[in-house]
Amino acid sequence: MLTLLVTKFVAFEGILLLLLIFNKLRRYTMRGRVVAMLQLLGGIMVIFGYTLQIKNLPRLPEPLMFLISGIGFFLVAYPFVYYKTVRVGREYILQLSILFASPVLTLLGRGAPFSMMIPGLLLIMAMLFAVRASLWLNLHTPFTRALVRTASWIIVASSWMMHLAARTTNPWLPYYLLLLYFTALIFWVYSLSKMYDYLGRWT
Amino acid sequence: MGESGISKLLMDMDSPSGIVLIETPGVMGEEVALELVKAYKGEKKVAFITPKQKRMFKGNPEFSDMDVKVIGEDIHPQELYQITFAFRNLTRKSKIALLSLHFLLVFHPAEVVYKLFSELTKISIDKDLLLIATVDYRILDLKSLAMFEGLATHVLEILEVINGFKIKRGIRVKKSPTGGTGFYEISLMEGKIQVGEPIE
Numbered sequence: 404m405l406t407l408l409v410t411k412f413v414a415f416e417g418i419l420l421l422l423l424i425f426n427k428l429r430r431y432t433m434r435g436r437v438v439a440m441l442q443l444l445g446g447i448m449v450i451f452g453y454t455l456q457i458k459n460l461p462r463l464p465e466p467l468m469f470l471i472s473g474i475g476f477f478l479v480a481y482p483f484v485y486y487k488t489v490r491v492g493r494e495y496i497l498q499l500s501i502l503f504a505s506p507v508l509t510l511l512g513r514g515a516p517f518s519m520m521i522p523g524l525l526l527i528m529a530m531l532f533a534v535r536a537s538l539w540l541n542l543h544t545p546f547t548r549a550l551v552r553t554a555s556w557i558i559v560a561s562s563w564m565m566h567l568a569a570r571t572t573n574p575w576l577p578y579y580l581l582l583l584y585f586t587a588l589i590f591w592v593y594s595l596s597k598m599y600d601y602l603g604r605w606t
Numbered sequence: 607m608g609e610s611g612i613s614k615l616l617m618d619m620d621s622p623s624g625i626v627l628i629e630t631p632g633v634m635g636e637e638v639a640l641e642l643v644k645a646y647k648g649e650k651k652v653a654f655i656t657p658k659q660k661r662m663f664k665g666n667p668e669f670s671d672m673d674v675k676v677i678g679e680d681i682h683p684q685e686l687y688q689i690t691f692a693f694r695n696l697t698r699k700s701k702i703a704l705l706s707l708h709f710l711l712v713f714h715p716a717e718v719v720y721k722l723f724s725e726l727t728k729i730s731i732d733k734d735l736l737l738i739a740t741v742d743y744r745i746l747d748l749k750s751l752a753m754f755e756g757l758a759t760h761v762l763e764i765l766e767v768i769n770g771f772k773i774k775r776g777i778r779v780k781k782s783p784t785g786g787t788g789f790y791e792i793s794l795m796e797g798k799i800q801v802g803e804p805i806e
Contacts, residue, residue: 428712430657430678431656431657431677431678431709432678432682432683433682433685435678486713487684487713490715540712540713541711541712541713541715541716542712543745544744601632601742601745602712604633605633605656605708605742606656606658
């Protein structure tokens with residue numbers, strides 16, 4: 404439980420850094436304030452949605468919590484669409500193809516059950532999008548760019564590891580999977596903090 | 607400045623025209639660019655600056671004759687044609703233009719910004735203008751940086767070396783019609799750039 408909380412905390416930190424980066428950029432862009440406010444709202448919704456999943460105090464139905472987080476993720480990603488920085492390259496398409504191929508194991512009856520696979524896949528997709536989106540802003544050094552690309556591949560690999568973790572009798576495997584997520588998130592957060600540092604010196 | 611390569615570079619540019627690219631980590635290059643601009647007293651200048659620089663310019667008599675266009679207010683990095691348009695509309699009286707490229711690189715791929723820079727250099731040559739552009743080289747790979755350097759007549763490179771708790775900065779002329787130089791120590795004292803001893 405604690406490891407899961409720490410991983411989520413790192414993911415929130417990444418989202419927070421994205422918000423801070425766009426908050427810096429808003430002064431240089433058209434309608435930047437409105438876009439930054441929408442993104443902030445999205446960030447709050449993601450954090451709210453995922454926090455409810457950990458401790459569902461108001462007893463909200465699970466689909467509603469997913470909806471809140473989903474809309475939140477869309478709003479966090481919205482500035483990339485608004486500023487026309489979205490670039491879908493061959494690597495991203497390959498990663499998405501590998502990701503969408505992973506439910507085959509469930510269909511063959513050798514993977515995680517559907518009830519676990521669908522939310523897991525959605526979460527991995529959202530994470531992959533958030534991690535790769537940082538590449539669309541040219542604020543990376545060659546080193547941090549390599550780190551982000553490594554993180555995105557780790558996330559893709561975790562979509563297949565998820566099935567292994569669901570079927571295994573080894574009690575440590577889910578923790579190894581979490582460690583993989585954690586490593587990917589640390590790479591992402593480090594790269595974002597570097598981006599923020601550069602931007603902070605310019606603005 | 608003594609007999610450093612920087613002073614030689616300034617002597618090269620007695621009659622302002624050419625393309626100067628300042629490769630810098632952070633904003634040190636912008637200070638150097640302003641120092642270069644100050645050397646041309648009485649010439650009509652135009653600067654494409656950030657809101658942060660606008661605050662710096664405000665009330666500074668040395669930049670009172672400068673025509674200022676603020677990125678995020680007068681022009682926007684997403685709309686590159688606005689910059690080309692502003693350059694085309696510069697009168698023949700304008701002699702010096704100042705521009706930061708890294709804000710454009712945040713929103714556009716290096717190839718797109720390179721095309722814009724190429725267009726701006728052509729306009730600058732046509733109008734007999736001195737274009738001083740700064741770029742944070744850390745966000746460019748070596749190939750893209752070389753492309754930008756290819757368009758410039760003069761390239762100044764600023765380097766930061768962290769030694770314990772001290773940051774040492776160096777500057778060199780990487781490219782100029784008279785050749786390059788080694789690194790010289792550079793510091794910012796009371797708002798003025800001081801070029802010191804050569805760095806071994």
